[in-house]
Amino acid sequence: MSCRSEDILEFLLTRRSIRQFKLESVPDDVVLKILNASRYAPSAGNRQPWIFVVVKDGKIKEKLAGIHAGSIPLLRAPIGIVVACDKNTSPFSYQVDCANAAVYVMLVAHALGLGTVWIQTLRNIEEIQKTLELPENYVPIAILALGYPAEKPQPRPRKPLEEIVYLDKYGNKYST
Numbered sequence: 001m002s003c004r005s006e007d008i009l010e011f012l013l014t015r016r017s018i019r020q021f022k023l024e025s026v027p028d029d030v031v032l033k034i035l036n037a038s039r040y041a042p043s044a045g046n047r048q049p050w051i052f053v054v055v056k057d058g059k060i061k062e063k064l065a066g067i068h069a070g071s072i073p074l075l076r077a078p079i080g081i082v083v084a085c086d087k088n089t090s091p092f093s094y095q096v097d098c099a100n101a102a103v104y105v106m107l108v109a110h111a112l113g114l115g116t117v118w119i120q121t122l123r124n125i126e127e128i129q130k131t132l133e134l135p136e137n138y139v140p141i142a143i144l145a146l147g148y149p150a151e152k153p154q155p156r157p158r159k160p161l162e163e164i165v166y167l168d169k170y171g172n173k174y175s176t
């Protein structure tokens with residue numbers, strides 16, 4: 001691999017949630033390139049309980065964009081990708097497995113110059129299942145609005161390391 005580790009760190013630190021998109025559509029081969037790499041996300045027992053529903057249809061996208069106030073960015077994105085998880089295949093870890101896959105989609109998209117934002121689904125599961133005609137065992141874990149970025153947001157603040165890192169036991173400071 002030719003990438004320097006510093007470049008990879010920089011890549012990770014420069015991903016942002018994107019909520020404004022260019023009108024430009026995303027070619028199918030690019031979508032498939034993203035999903036092809038996203039299949040390599042880790043999952044418990046390598047069960048890969050995910051499926052990806054690529055939403056291009058304007059009416060369906062509009063319906064998903066209406067599930068709550070935070071889903072509006074979907075209206076401005078050419079594509080939505082719904083990551084849904086088969087809870088029968090992986091009853092204990094389907095949510096974390098699919099979260100891994102969703103983060104892979106976000107990172108691969110970023111690597112290809114596209115932007116994403118994760119749209120919350122977990123309060124609207126039945127509504128989304130109905131809209132996408134998903135079987136009851138497929139739980140939508142994330143909707144990712146996907147497109148070419150039309151904004152360059154500043155980084156959102158992060159908690160300081162001192163607040164979130166402990167040594168051996170909760171409350172024990174980890175310091176150099």
Ligand SMILES: Cc1cc2nc3c(=O)[nH]c(=O)nc-3n(C[C@H](O)[C@H](O)[C@H](O)COP(=O)(O)O)c2cc1C
Pocket residue numbers: 015016017018019070071073117118119120156
């Ligand atoms: C589980 C989850 C749910 C989220 N839901 C929404 C959402 O519904 N709408 C939205 O605009 N952003 C949503 N976000 C994006 C977060 O607001 C964003 O990741 C966070 O503010 C950090 O900003 P950054 O991604 O630019 O680093 C969600 C993120 C996660 C991981």
